[in-house]
Amino acid sequence: MAASSPRNPPPLRGAENQDPLSEMADEDSDEGEDIFVGNSNPVAESFQPDTANGEEPADLFSEEETSTAVNSSITTFKSNGVHSDNENDLFAEVSVELSMENPSTTAKTSGAEFTPSLTLSATQPRSMEQLEEEKDEDSFDMDVAVTNPEKIGDGMNAYMAYKVSTRTTLPMFRNRTFSVWRRFSDFLGLYEKLSVKHSLNGCIIPPPPEKSVVGMTKVKVGKEDSSSADFVERRRAALERYLQRVVCHPSLLQDPDVREFLERDELPRAVGTHTLSGAGFLKMINRASDAVSKMTIKISYSDAWFDNKLQEVESEDLQLRKLHAVVDSLVNHRKELCGNTAVFAKSMAMLGNSEDNTALSRALSQLAEVEDKMETLHQEQAASDFFILAELLADYIRLLGAVRGCFEQRMKTWQRWQEAQSTLQKKREVEAKLLWANKPDKLQQAKEEITEWEGKVTQYERDFDRISVTVRKEFLRFEKEKSKDFKSQIVKYLESLLQSQQRLVMFWEAFLPEAKAIA
């Protein structure tokens, strides 16, 4: 997949004129910004196929993914967004903390063998299936994945870099498959930019995952325990979902910042992301809900609609929080079951060892092994509970916050319009007074101000109408997406549940003859 071949300038939305000034066309007419810097596209180039596997390049989107494939593709990486040159050595040393094996494929291969590192069952394929569904509906083809968390640097200056891979047939991108390296603050920076541009329009902008000082410190310090790995996996999955939601949004996808994020090799460091800490975000959401509750409009039917929907959102927020708490406790209990099962397995093994009767001894040892296998099943199930259900709920709690933000935005617009109206009214009164007081020089100024404010009132009214339309549209889209999202996630959950159950049946079937063989 050579990047140096001449490319036709991709058509823009609305099929604007194509300006073949250079090989890399100036795409974005809005900002007038040339986002394609440089001639070569080292990203695509270095996204080498893993010749060892003989697979299609950039096949992160397939179900089969082994850590060895990942490692070798890293070493062929020439340059990327966040790394300096001669990074090959760095990659060779960096330990990939996660095994990218998909438990479902492993199950296909053997029936009972799998490694314990699958506590972090990668939810990668989920993104594909989810996007596939949407792809059919929205008639654009776009897959995004966030993979390969890599620790860059050491000590407190270290950070995690994530590989963001895109596969698309959309013409507005330079290539069909490409990837870049991004760090967490880049994602936050993207959110900031999108917020600034689109929230005023009433768009529901998907919120990014939260910052976590504790989590990141552990990673920086280099604690190689399972909680760090869990944290990294959790963040990786959350970043992936975040990006998927962004690219699903038809307006946001068109935003050049999004494209730049996905394509550009080096992004300038995002600054000012401190506002997006977990606490900051919470404050934002609370402010929104406070402001909204203070407003009451009863001017037209459409406002009743908005009021209703807002109430819905608020009660749903409560419900989701409750659900999240319940699922959390479910996850904890399952982890407890894991521990208990493991301890029980050991005690049965000891009992089996002390047993004289050979057949009984063997059966007891087999029992211990069955229990061990069940422990692994429980662990996977707990991961499934968490990564599929709990995180889904957490995402939507945050999304509902963004929805509330939209409603607040609309309220602000309305308020601005109302204030403009009252200012206009005051100006008119001033004019009337001046007329009566007969001061022609000041009258002229007053008349000018009135005109100015009349203009503003009209504009603000139009703004309000426009944002109402947008918010309404966004909200309907959000509801639709939510149902789809939940449905596909629950299907995923059920599939993992069913798989576990089927493996369990196999374990029991294997044990029965052992029990019967006791004499």
Place this chain on the structure above:
Amino acid sequence: MDEDLFLEDVGDSWSFQLGGEDEDDLHEYQAFLGSSFFDLSGDPFSQMGLGDHEGKQFCWKKTHTDSSAEEEEAREGSLSVSAQTIRVTEAVRDGDALTFIVISQKLSGSGEYHVARTHEDFQWLQQCLFSQEVVPGILGVIFPPLPAKPQLNAPTKVLKQLGFLAMGEDWRMYCMALETYLQQVAAHTTLSKNKCLENFLTSSEPPGRQRVRKGIFNRLSQAMEGMRKEGHKDVDDFFQTERDNNLTLTGCSKSATERFIDVVLTEQKLAVACGHFSTALHLCVEQEEDSAVLAFSKICVKLSEVIDSIKRNFESVAENNLSTLGLGLDLESRCQEAEKEMLYRRTCKLVVLETASRNAERAKPVKTAAMDELKVAAEKEFDHVSGVAKQEIARFHSTRVELLRQALILWCEKQLETARDTSFRYSEHLQAFKGLGE
């Protein structure tokens, strides 16, 4: 040794009830005891008369006011019911106590017996069994273990002792344990002949409502002496090995039982958590006509059905664990304790014998004859006990292997069935979900 039961109601544990529970008994026997537990002055094989406790070999006592005739009969005869048909069908709450319904089929095939018994009645039976003095070497019998007394409204710590037996609905596990106990007694060649058993199973009148003297073996004495005697080296390799193995197995099986209890408790907790989840989902259902809201509500309803299935699965799995392997492990653990106690009694007899031998050797000429007599008696008894013990051990092992085998098979079969059922239900849910909103 089960420390927990040390200070509890001593009478509940049929074993190691050495010395009298009352001070009176203790004094009486200490005159004879010296360093041994058993009183050897007197003919070990003479039958014990009613209420006559001096100089008797076995220090169990009965204070029945029943006629001595019944006492006489209590030693012979055979059971008129079929051992395998004995059932303890339910536990009826009667204020603070439980009454158990025991049903057994007549051997003659002409019907069945229905009796109601309390735990005190069971204890009476156990005491009867201990009091079979005529049988030489009775101490070598591994007595089927009687479960500890079930206490209603008991603090958690007390219930914990009962372990699996306190779990399950309506004391079902406990009933099964009692049932096993009765079946084991009834199947034992020597014990089944005790008329008390017949009485217990068939008499419509509750047996011996008088308070039975709780027993001879005083746990306190045993604890003090135990340190010295439990480790006492054996003269017989077979028994030494058996004692060592038993020690290991007792520890292992107890530990395995406790760990398994933890597993089952967590499974039950998971079922409850699923219940909460399912309920919370129902609260998300909105009666809206808006199609988007409706779609989401449908998802919530369907998901809550799934969670319900998960809950029922956990409940079944826990129940299966309880009623098969749990019960089996519990029984194994208590049976190992029973064997331990028998071996201990034999060891005590060995100590008595060795003491008597030493005494005989060192005796002054005037006492030699008496000491020799004692020594011969002790030897005879020890041999009897060892003989019985050997048989019992063989029987014990084959029985317990069989019991474990049955428990394991039943456990596996039940779990397999549950797993298959659940798998089927999950796949149905999956299909339903996939078809949602199409």
